[in-house]
Amino acid sequence: MLRKILTLAAGAAALTAASLATTPAMAAGKNICVSWKTFQEERWKTDEAAIKAVVEAAGNKYFSADAQGSAAKQQADIEGLITQGCNVILVVAFDSDAILPAFQAAADAGVKMISYDVLVEHPDALYVTFDNVGVGRLMAKTMLEKGKQEGNFAFIKGDKGDPNATFLFQGIMEVLKPNIDAGKIKNVCETFTDGWKPDAAQKNMEQCLTSVNNKVDAVISENDGMAGGVVAALEAQGLAGTVPVTGQDGDKAALNRVALGTQLVSVWKDSRVLGKAAAEFANMIADGKANTDIPNVGKFNSGAKGVEVNAVLIAPNPITKANLNDVIDGGWVTKDEVCAGVAAGSVDACK
Amino acid sequence: MSTHAHAHKHPTEVPRSGPPLIEMKDISIAFGGIKAVDHASVDLYPGEVVGLLGHNGAGKSTLIKILSGAYQRDHGDIFINGEKVDIANPRDAKALGIETIYQTLALADNVDAAANLYLGRELRTSWGTLDDVAMEAECRKVMGRLNPNFRRFKEPVKALSGGQRQSVAIARAIHFNARILIMDEPTAALGPQETAQVGELIKQLKAEGIGIFLISHDLHDVFDLADRLTVMKNGRVVGTARTSDVDHDEVLGMIIAGKCPPGAIPGPGALQSPAAAA
Amino acid sequence: MAAIDNTQSPALEREGAVTRFLRATEIDSRMLGMLGALLVIWVGFDLASAFIRGGDGLLGGTFLTPRNLWILLVQTSSIAVMTTGMVLIIVMRHIDLSVGSVLGFTAVCIGTMQVYWLGPALGVGHPAIWIITLVLGLALGAAIGALHGTLIAYFGIPSFIVTLGGLIVWRGAAWSVIRGETVAPMDKNFKLIGGGISGITPGSIGATASWVLGFIICAAIVALIWNGRQQRKRFNFVLKPVWAEVLLAAAGCAAVLGITFVLNSYYWPKGVVDRWAQQTGATIPPEGLNISFGYSIPVLIALFVGIAMTFVANRTRFGRYIYAIGGNPEAAELAGINTKKITLMVFSLMGMLAAISASISSARLDSATNALGQFDELYVIAAAVIGGTSLAGGLGTIYGAMLGALVMQSLQSGMTLLNFESATKDMVVGCVLVFAVFVDQVYRRRVK
Structure with missing residues (x-):
């Protein structure tokens, strides 16, 4: 019994020592911290690299926590980061509503918050993002300009709990509304996809095609991962390449599909640009700048609650066959990765 | 008696x-x-x-x-x-050649009698697969001798009565040419008729030259069936005797008090007492 | 010599015709119940979809069409393969919560091998790539399963804990391998395992081969029934009435040939035919060309796995020992059965089956993502349980579990067809699971 108590005590002592050892020193440089909603998707490591580079170049320190897709864990993560002495916390919120108390706690503790890519409707937080409604608008615009203007449209949306899925759809519908009202575009399938999962998107698309006997003329997929599943389903029906599909994120596999012609567009949000900008703002804010003094800042109140926040909206770049060079020259992907399997001479960027 | x-x-x-x-x-x-x-x-x-x-x-x-x-x-x-x-x-x-009938019977409840009979030493076809029909045929033969009224060969053993399950366990023990049989409380859950049947079986096996260890708490059964008996107390042997050399009270004394009577060979667990002088 | 009756329990005075029929044919009434439920579900969905958007299904809807049923079978195959192993694990009074994560990890490893190692090394599209990665993938799955089995059997850690740890570890490991990226595209020969079309090659065997296969299976059913009869004659057991044997053979053949017919009625989509004609230089007659898909490769894999696992469970000592251990682990030990080794082998087998499912899933999606297979373990366990496997151990059939998987996928696909919201779908699936187990318990109590 005594042995057990001693072991427990020793363990506790070791844990305390370890946590003390990792507490950042409050001395030189500011502490810029990031709370990720999940690290499971492809793009976030690119954001992290960009943020880290800018933070460390300014002589500040970078810390992060991964909430692994749980709102509860993210709250605990933020509280932990506040305790550790962060000056500015960038948050990619998993659940924008559930995280509000953590934002308030930060404000109370004098820690500055930046909502990164996902809107959190707290008046004191700076919202830095690609214009998601804008992304949706771009998807729809590109579809109308380079894909189809009329016919049966299928909409494969993202996770029902993710506000971005709704923002995207908002933007898409804004642009398509005139054609829908005129009866030129018919919405034949519209579905959310659990967790944005590609294999779930594949099954949803298969059932959609079955329900309308393959009479689908275009598919709006809200991201590249799901677009992969959609294209797989279309391919099994011999429709890949003739039915245009949209996507976003600039995933390597998606860019390859754009070159091959099975995907129409991937709206590229160069997360390096976003990360760099957000990190620069974080450095400024840590040094005392106010949100309203951030370059290119504007007012944003298109959230569900209509709370007005200061925001910097960065313009995304829709990548189609015509401008694949943007991603290649920008160092985002290599020419080989984009052009794998492309017939010689069919795509300019692959020559 | x-x-x-x-x-x-x-x-x-x-x-x-x-x-x-x-x-x-x-x-x-x-x-x-x-x-x-x-x-x-x-x-x-x-x-x-x-x-x-x-x-x-x-x-x-x-x-x-x-x-x-x-x-x-x-x-x-x-x-x-x-x-x-x-x-x-x-x-x-x-x-x-040592076979055991455990007190709990150690049967797999979810498989049938034939499967239990051959558990661990199944008959196989020339392809290497289980020869279920052959095993069932043998099971019928064995059970036919032990329990002629037994019919439920295809049902899981869980569905059988206590006596029928006992028969399966006994069949398993005697089917494989045992030289030594260990029976742990074989009649504890049985009625008088079935107990008599077990007694008959034991006599038969004795006649075939098989040696049997019989664990029982029922003195009547032991005196009926056993030639010799050994009493243990607290892990030690109190004494060993021919059943004809001792009586019930003396054996009870061995079990309870560890007192080794004159008709028994004492073991390390016997009580050393002046009153037990030869 | 009088025939020995090995089918009759002490006869009941009055028996219904159904009971007599079941006893004569020795059909598992539980399986009949499940087939009945499946029929109700299929008919229900076809009628419902007829209301929403008429189609050319059997009853006017879109569910009972060759196309939907063909796709349904492909969608079921991944879970069906894994559930055959889960049955044996649950029978042994264990559980495996890690199968989804193991699926994800092996899929990611297979994808990485194809796209980043063997593709560059041997040249993309090299004929050996798919077989090398498949074999290595299966070996990896078996090794992971063996690791779990060792911890469970030889270190005495409860299977719930070991596989719960596995669930978390292997999902994290999957991410570590490709850091969140999507690995694509899979090798074009490997892709056929998913049943999709690779270029102009379909991942199915076509009409002729399907009919041949159908007749072979029909012949095998007849041979099995005949052989069973011969075996009984060896020892003079009572034989099933001839009408029962004939009926079973006829029903079996009808079922197989019927399925073959339905699968052969699903034709290549026009776009694929055109592309094929273009590339092979064939001419398409004016009325169009109907090329059947037939049995798809993932369905064949699932069938093969199902048959193999049923054989292992019923005809080998390994299978017998699994059930014995599940019935009474102590009795199995006392009978001299090496329970530890059997436990290790069962978990290793489960790992290999997860790798097979990983191949099917990643080939179907034509890419490997680290989120592949997430939550699959729940569906695999649910399928086994709906199929009659008892969580207390000792009871369960392979064919029941595969039927359970089909029931669940039918529900999900049907609801998607009817445009149910995903939240509603989840609730329905959960309720059906609980209801199915409840029905199973009632059935068991009545049969006792």
């Missing part, structure tokens, strides 16, 4: 030829500091039934599980027909 033995000065010696079928010498085993069996020695001759008696926890089941391979002894030796053997697992025991 045994007759009362009167004032034998010594336990009678039985003329025997050849070594004992089983001799367990000085067996000890401990579980976590508690000596379940402490330097116990028993032996068994062909065609003989030796009863093993004692309180709950006296060590009889444990001793017998060492013989059947379920436990490994810490100390001591086992001899079969005079030759030292090592029983490391139940397979070894069966290979040596």
Whole structure:
């Protein structure tokens, strides 16, 4: 019994020592911290690299926590980061509503918050993002300009709990509304996809095609991962390449599909640009700048609650066959990765 | 009912030829500091039934599980027909011709009688697959001798009555040419008719030269069926005697108090008391 | 010599015709119940979809069409393969919560091998790539399963804990391998395992081969029934009435040939035919060309796995020991069965089955993502349980579990067809699971 108590005590002592050892020193440089909603998707490591580079170049320190897709864990993560002495916390919120108390706690503790890519409707937080409604608008615009203007449209949306899925759809519908009202575009399938999962998107698309006997003329997929599943389903029906599909994120596999012609567009949000900008703002804010003094800042109140926040909206770049060079020259992907399997001479960027 | 033995000065010696079928010498085993069996020695001759008696926890089941391979002894030796053997697992025991009918019967409830009969030593076809029909045929033969009214061959053993399950366990023990049979409380859950049947079976097996260890708490059964008996208390052997040399009260005295009567050969667990002078 | 009756329990005075029929044919009434439920579900969905958007299904809807049923079978195959192993694990009184994560990890490893190692090394599209990665993938799955089995059997850690740890570890490991990226595209020969079309090659065997296969299976059913009869004659057991044997053979053949017919009625989509004609230089007659898909490769894999596992469970000592251990582990030990080794082998087998499912899933999606297979373990366990496997151990059939998987996938696909919201779908699936187990318990109590 005594042995057990001693072991427990020793363990506790070791844990305390370890946590003390990792507490950042409050001395030189500011502490810029990031709370990720999940690290499971492809793009976030690119954001992290960009943020880290800018933070460390300014002589500040970078810390992060991964909430692994749980709102509860993210709250605990933020509280932990506040305790550790962060000056500015960038948050990619998993659940924008559930995280509000953590934002308030930060404000109370004098820690500055930046909502990164996902809107959190707290008046004191700076919202830095690609214009998601804008992304949706771009998807729809590109579809109308380079894909189809009329016919049966299928909409494969993202996770029902993710506000971005709704923002995207908002933007898409804004642009398509005139054609829908005129009866030129018919919405034949519209579905959310659990967790944005590609294999779930594949099954949803298969059932959609079955329900309308393959009479689908275009598919709006809200991201590249799901677009992969959609294209797989279309391919099994011999429709890949003739039915245009949209996507976003600039995933390597998606860019390859754009070159091959099975995907129409991937709206590229160069997360390096976003990360760099957000990190620069974080450095400024840590040094005392106010949100309203951030370059290119504007007012944003298109959230569900209509709370007005200061925001910097960065313009995304829709990548189609015509401008694949943007991603290649920008160092985002290599020419080989984009052009794998492309017939010689069919795509300019692959020559 | 045994007759009362009167004032034998010594336990009678039985003329025997050849070594004992089983001799367990000085067996000890401990579980976590508690000596379940402490330097116990028993032996068994062909065609003989030796009863093993004692309180709950006296060590009889444990001793017998060492013989059947379920436990490994810490100390001591086992001899079969005079030759030292090592029983490391139940397979070894069966290979040596030792079969056991456990108190819990150790049947797999979800498979049928034939599967239980052959559990661990299934009959196989020339392709290597299970030969279910052959096993069932053999099962019918064996059960036909033991329990002629038994019909439910295709049902899982769970669905059978206590007596029928007992028959399956017995069938399993006698089907594979055992030389030594261990029966742990074979009649505990049986009615009088079935108990008599078990008695008949034991007599039959004795006649075939098989040696039987019989664990029972029922003195009547032991005196009825056993030739000799050994009493254990607290892991130690109190004494061994021919059933004709002792009576019920003396045996009870051995079980409860460890008092070894004159008709019995005392063991390490016997009480050393001036009153028990020869 | 009088025949020995090995089918009759002490006869009941009055028996219904159904009971007599079941006893004569020795059909598992539980399986009949499940087939009935499946029929109700299929008919229900076809009627419902007829209301929403008429189609050319059997009853006017879109569910009972060759196309939907063909796709349904492909969608079921991944879970069906894994559930055959889960049955044996649950029978042994264990559980495996890690199968989804193991699926994800092996899929990611297979993808990485194809796209980053063997593709560059041997040249993209090399004929050996798919077989090398498949074999290595299966070996990896078996090794992971063996690791779990060792911890469970030889270290005595409860299977719930070991596989719960596995669930978390292997999902994290999957991410570590490709750091969140999507690995694509899979090798074009490997892709056929998913049943999709690779270029102009379909991942199915076509009409002729399907009919041949159908007749072979029909012949095998007849041979099995005949052989069973011969075996009984060996020892003079009572034989099933001839009408029962004939009926079973006829029903079996009808079922197989019927399925073959339906699968052969699903034709290549026009776009694929055109592309094929273009590339092979064939001419398409004016009325169009109907090329059947037939049995798809993932369905064949699932069938093969199902048959193999049923054989293992019923005809080998390994299978017998699994059930014995599940029924009474102590009795199995005392009978000299090496329970530890059997436990290790069962978990290793489960790992290999997860790797097979990983191949099917990643080939179907034509890419490997680290989120592949997430939550699959729940569906695999649910399928086994709906199929009659008891969580207390000792009871369960392979064919029941595969039917359970089909029932669940039918529900999900049907609801998607009817445009149910995903939240509603989840609730329905959960309720059906609980209801199915409840029905199973009632059935068991009545049969006793």
